[in-house]
Amino acid sequence: MQANSSFSEISRGLENGTFTCKDVVKHYLSNIEDKNPKLNALLSVYDEEALSQAEIVDQKIKDGTAGKLAGMVVSIKDVLCYKDHPLQCGSKILEGFESQFSATAVQRLIDEDAIIIGRNNCDEFAMGSSSENSAFDPVINADGQNRVPGGSSGGSAVAVQADMCAVSLGTDTGGSVRQPASFCGIVGLKPTYSRISRHGLAAYASTFDVIGIFSHNAEDAALVLEVIAGADEYDSTVSREPVLDYTNQLQLEGKKKIAYIKETVENDALNDEVKQAFLTKIDELKAEGHHVEEVSFPLMEYALPTYYILTTAEASSNLSRYDGVRFGYRTENPKNLEAMYKKSRTEGFGHEVSKRILLGTAVLSSSYHDAYYLKAQKVRRMIQEQLNAVLDEYDFVVLPTAPTTAFELGSKTDSMEMYLADLFTVQASVAGVPAVSVPIGRDSEGMSIGIQAISKAFEEHKLLAFSKYLTNN
Numbered sequence: 001m002q003a004n005s006s007f008s009e010i011s012r013g014l015e016n017g018t019f020t021c022k023d024v025v026k027h028y029l030s031n032i033e034d035k036n037p038k039l040n041a042l043l044s045v046y047d048e049e050a051l052s053q054a055e056i057v058d059q060k061i062k063d064g065t066a067g068k069l070a071g072m073v074v075s076i077k078d079v080l081c082y083k084d085h086p087l088q089c090g091s092k093i094l095e096g097f098e099s100q101f102s103a104t105a106v107q108r109l110i111d112e113d114a115i116i117i118g119r120n121n122c123d124e125f126a127m128g129s130s131s132e133n134s135a136f137d138p139v140i141n142a143d144g145q146n147r148v149p150g151g152s153s154g155g156s157a158v159a160v161q162a163d164m165c166a167v168s169l170g171t172d173t174g175g176s177v178r179q180p181a182s183f184c185g186i187v188g189l190k191p192t193y194s195r196i197s198r199h200g201l202a203a204y205a206s207t208f209d210v211i212g213i214f215s216h217n218a219e220d221a222a223l224v225l226e227v228i229a230g231a232d233e234y235d236s237t238v239s240r241e242p243v244l245d246y247t248n249q250l251q252l253e254g255k256k257k258i259a260y261i262k263e264t265v266e267n268d269a270l271n272d273e274v275k276q277a278f279l280t281k282i283d284e285l286k287a288e289g290h291h292v293e294e295v296s297f298p299l300m301e302y303a304l305p306t307y308y309i310l311t312t313a314e315a316s317s318n319l320s321r322y323d324g325v326r327f328g329y330r331t332e333n334p335k336n337l338e339a340m341y342k343k344s345r346t347e348g349f350g351h352e353v354s355k356r357i358l359l360g361t362a363v364l365s366s367s368y369h370d371a372y373y374l375k376a377q378k379v380r381r382m383i384q385e386q387l388n389a390v391l392d393e394y395d396f397v398v399l400p401t402a403p404t405t406a407f408e409l410g411s412k413t414d415s416m417e418m419y420l421a422d423l424f425t426v427q428a429s430v431a432g433v434p435a436v437s438v439p440i441g442r443d444s445e446g447m448s449i450g451i452q453a454i455s456k457a458f459e460e461h462k463l464l465a466f467s468k469y470l471t472n473n
Contacts, residue, residue, distance in 0.1 A: 001027045003163050007072050007220045010166065014061055014071045021061065021071050021115070022054040028073050028117055032164045039140045041149075041158035043078055044086055044119040053115045060113060067112035069227060072220075074109055075165040077120045077156045080211070081200035082106050089202050090124040090134040090152075093322045093348030095329040103200020104235065105169060105211050105228040112227050117165050120155030124350045125319065126171055126204045128152045129179060129421035130412065133352045138409055141183060143447060147406040150180030150421070153212070157184040160214045167224055168214045173204050174307050175402075175425025177212030178437035182401035182450025185439045187467060189213045189221045192457045193432035194239040196225075197232035203318040205311035206237075208429050218438075218468035222246035225460060241458050249461040252469040257291045259394040263300040269403040269420050273443040278400045281440050281451055281470075285398075288473065295390055295397075299383050300427065306383065307426040308419065309363055309376040315353075316360025322348065355415075384431040391433070391456045396466055399424050401437040401450035428454050436467045 001019055002009065013019050029047050036042050050073070060066040076082060079089050081099035088094040102110070110116065123133040131139035131154025139154040141147040142162040149158045153170025157180035160168050170177045172190040181188025189212055196211045203209060211228070215221045223246070230243040260282055265275060286292045324330040324344025331347055334340035349357070363372040390397055403423050412418040428435035434457065437450040451470060455463040 004216050005166070006217050007166055007223065010071045020054070021057045022051060024071055025050045025054040025073060025115060025117065028163070028165055031162065032118070035142070035162045035164060039142055039158050039162060040121055040137055041139050041155040041162065041164060042075060042118040043088070043121050043136055043155070046085070046116060046118055050115050050117045057113050057115065068223070069109060069112040069114040072114045072167060073117050073165045074114050075118045075120050075156060075159045075168040076106055076116060077122050077153050077168070077170045079122065079126055079171055079202040080106055080169060081202075082116060082119070086119065087202065088135075089126070090122045090136060091349065091353070092135045093329050093345070094327070097328050099200075101200060104197040104232045106200065108228045109224070118159075120153070120159055120168060120170070122155050123152035124353050125202070125315070126152040126173055126176055127315070127352050127356055129175070129418055130407075131155060131180070132409060133350055135350060140409075141406050143185065144406060144445075146408050147447065148183065148409055150183035150402070150406065152176040153214070154180050156214050157181055157186060157188065160184070160186050160216065166215070167220055170212050170214055171201060172210045172212040172429065173208045173311060174429045175422045177214065178425050178435060178450070178452055179402050179421060181214060181437040182439070182452075183406040183448060185442075185448030187215050187218060187221055187471070188437045189225065189460075189464070190428065190435045191225060191229065191460055192239070192434045194237055195229050195241070195434070195458065195460065197235040197238045199232055199234035205314035206318060207314065208311055218250060218464045218471065219247065222250060222464045239458070244461050246461050246464055250465045250468050252465045255289045255291065256395040256466070257393070258285060259293055259295045259390055259397045261297045261300060261397065261399050262294050263297055264399045264424055267403065267423070269423055270400060271404040274400050274402070274404060274449050277441045277449045278451060282398070284473065293394075297386065297390070299379070299386050302379050303383055303427045303430050304419065304423055306376045306379045307422070307430055308359075309372050310380065312356045312360035313364050313373050314360065316357050316364060319353070319357055324348065380430050383427065387427065387431045387433065387454070388456070391454070395455070395462065397454040399452050401425065401452040405443045405445070405447035405449055424452065433457050434460050434463050436463050438467045438471045440470070
């Protein structure tokens with residue numbers, strides 16, 4: 001089996017008997033054994049289970065009863081429930097906790113004979129842009145000894161990057177799939193908000209959280225989306241929009257009208273090499289006959305503060321359930337009930353999570369609710385309307401995925417400096433529209449550069465076709 005094989009290549013090998021599903025699992029387990037101790041991308045490896053499931057899938061292939069994902073080996077971010085397996089959200093607060101059920105997205109993969117090989121490390125409760133905030137030490141980018149993989153889904157991105165699985169599931173609240181995909185040189189898809197059920201996803205910010213997909217190519221992302229998207233009786237917020245046949249709609253038809261945002265290319269935070277790679281791709285699209293125009297997006301500067309006000313408020317509410325009483329970590333020998341609550345949360349949560357809970361509590365307080373939270377909700381609607389107006393006129397909006405390439409571990413000591421890593425990804429999250437990051441080159445130090453494309457809500461089929469076109473041209 002070749003390194004970084006696409007699922008179509010794996011399927012052909014299984015069909016013609018070149019190798020078995022068990023051989024595929026052994027290939028990934030060998031890579032995990034060799035690479036994971038250095039990269040820290042997987043917190044749990046389900047080796048015996050994966051091999052046992054592979055034997056079952058091999059028999060199903062022989063019998064002609066295998067599902068459409070037979071032979072696909074998947075890892076899942078440590079915020080997604082997998083029945084009878086650990087769930088810790090990269091945090092001490094959920095120490096010893098095991099899921100009583102599987103997330104809908106995870107179960108739908110299993111139902112189509114995908115094999116879950118392990119649990120991915122991540123920023124604690126998906127709060128971070130570098131995967132350095134985990135209680136289980138940072139994840140390391142496979143392309144650089146001392147580089148971050150991006151966050152918060154860094155472990156999921158590195159698992160695919162380092163060929164420890166074919167596909168992985170992450171979550172994207174403000175860029176946590178797209179930015180790691182850019183840093184790790186792979187494809188990262190954030191579907192429309194509500195396209196995939198959030199049942200079984202440990203919430204960070206409920207009106208932003210989206211389950212996303214990491215893969216080596218658009219075809220694999222399309223197939224996985226086809227399987228996991230759609231209505232779910234366990235999630236009243238999931239969309240009932242029909243799930244399309246994404247895998248058969250990956251050809252880009254005709255020339256497209258594409259916008260890029262003036263405020264991104266002129267932003268002082270944009271690295272020169274990233275800017276040049278982006279503008280080179282813009283020139284290539286023009287040369288290929290597409291109508292590409294620069295547009296102004298005056299509300300761009302408000303997307304990041306709007307995002308952080310609203311997500312910290314939602315985090316403050318969502319994370320109140322982790323109190324040391326019902327499950328997870330509990331402080332030892334507290335003096336009384338109040339001390340148990342306070343000490344369990346203080347000791348169980350890391351610095352970044354504690355900070356965001358406090359910020360969210362502040363903006364929801366009676367003194368600041370109208371001035372911050374309510375105003376941010378209004379600005380969110382304005383950003384959504386302005387972006388939709390652009391998408392009414394253009395097929396796609398393109399922009400750099402991140403203002404820089406992967407930076408060094410420990411180099412971002414200032415919070416605002418770290419938050420700027422989300423500068424170009426939060427716009428799509430605030431608006432709830434789908435976005436994808438694909439690799440377009442590398443900088444002078446060999447680190448990956450990504451380009452991001454945005455489309456209208458529920459037009460993932462067009463976005464995936466465009467992402468395939470971008471990677472093949």
